[in-house]
Amino acid sequence: MRLKVVTISLVSLLLMGCGDKTKPQKSDIPLFEAFLASNPISEVSSEIAIDSIYKPGDALFNAVWGVQRRRWDIAEKELKPWVEKNDPEAMFWMASIIYGSSILDTPKAKLLFMESAKLGNPYAALFFSPKNNQCQLYYSDVCSEEWVSKAQTLFAEQAKKGDVRGIYYSKVLNNPTHEEYVQAVIEAAENHYYYPLVEYANKTARKHEPNKDMEKMAIKLLQYARYHNFVPAIEALGNYEAKNNRANGREIKSLDKQGLMLGSNIAWTQYRIDALENETLSNEQKYIIAKATDIFNGDSFALGYIDAPKNEQELIEANEKAQQRVDEVKKVIYIDGAHVPLY
Incomplete structure (x- = not known):
């Protein structure tokens, strides 16, 4: 959807x-x-x-x-x-x-x-x-x-x-x-x-x-x-x-x-929606996307529907991969004083 x-x-x-x-x-x-x-x-x-x-x-x-x-x-x-x-x-x-x-x-x-x-x-x-x-x-x-x-x-x-x-x-x-x-x-x-x-x-x-x-x-x-x-x-x-x-x-x-x-907030929200609906993705893959979205713009919705890896080392590695996806976003400011995001 x-x-x-x-x-x-x-x-x-x-x-x-x-x-x-x-x-x-x-x-x-x-x-x-x-x-x-x-x-x-x-x-x-x-x-x-x-x-x-x-x-x-x-x-x-x-x-x-x-x-x-x-x-x-x-x-x-x-x-x-x-x-x-x-x-x-x-x-x-x-x-x-x-x-x-x-x-x-x-x-x-x-x-x-x-x-x-x-x-x-x-x-x-x-x-x-x-x-x-x-x-x-x-x-x-x-x-x-x-x-x-x-x-x-x-x-x-x-x-x-x-x-x-x-x-x-x-x-x-x-x-x-x-x-x-x-x-x-x-x-x-x-x-x-x-x-x-x-x-x-x-x-x-x-x-x-x-x-x-x-x-x-x-x-x-x-x-x-x-x-x-x-x-x-x-x-x-x-x-x-x-x-x-x-x-x-x-x-x-x-x-x-x-x-x-x-860094489009709409695209990132769509990213986690698609992940939740994609039956070909593993739970770990879905978790990484959900975690990345949470890191990027604070959208933690998907994390409530996906189990985090139970193994501590696997959880650390998944969180690192999520952070890596966020770090790949090009850091460009497109907002300005006339166009400020609302809550």
């Missing part, structure tokens, strides 16, 4: 409130066709050319890698010393993973978001947008356009330094025309920032009865980002295949395999 996840569980802050300005139109097709023609790619690249906010070795890489994997325990442990040093990015990420977790952490997160914004983090400021449903849910008394203006100023400062996200978000938050919005999406993709392209495509591909020409264009755009190894595009294409009753086809198997190696 294919795991059907038709929504990406991320808080996407930057598209809220843009309304009709970001609504896909048929007149967009020639613009995107020209973009694809000038940037041809027809198979998965051997390189991972995406604009990541952190690289291995950066101070916050392990923390955000934990956030991306939904390993909140790892993320919180890694972030804590940086929060104590008043690092604004660490404050933002810490607030992002605790704000809805308890009655004690929710007010603590509010202060962290605010302090992070004051120290220059635009995503922290944008969290308090009145159009952010998470702000309305937890901090409705402080959600205001003043915070959006603060975010605009901060993004503009980043844009001056050539930051691709700063350039994109300073444009889309500045009341662009529809054509300006589309050009901003294209420019971001040309600079290896693919979230805007995927979000644009998803608006069309997820419609119940989309225009067929627009739907074809949306899939082309998702494939473009997928060929560049961008995980949200891989997941969106998998959801599209499942929605169209092709859950067991060759394409979805290819997407799952690619997603597994790139």
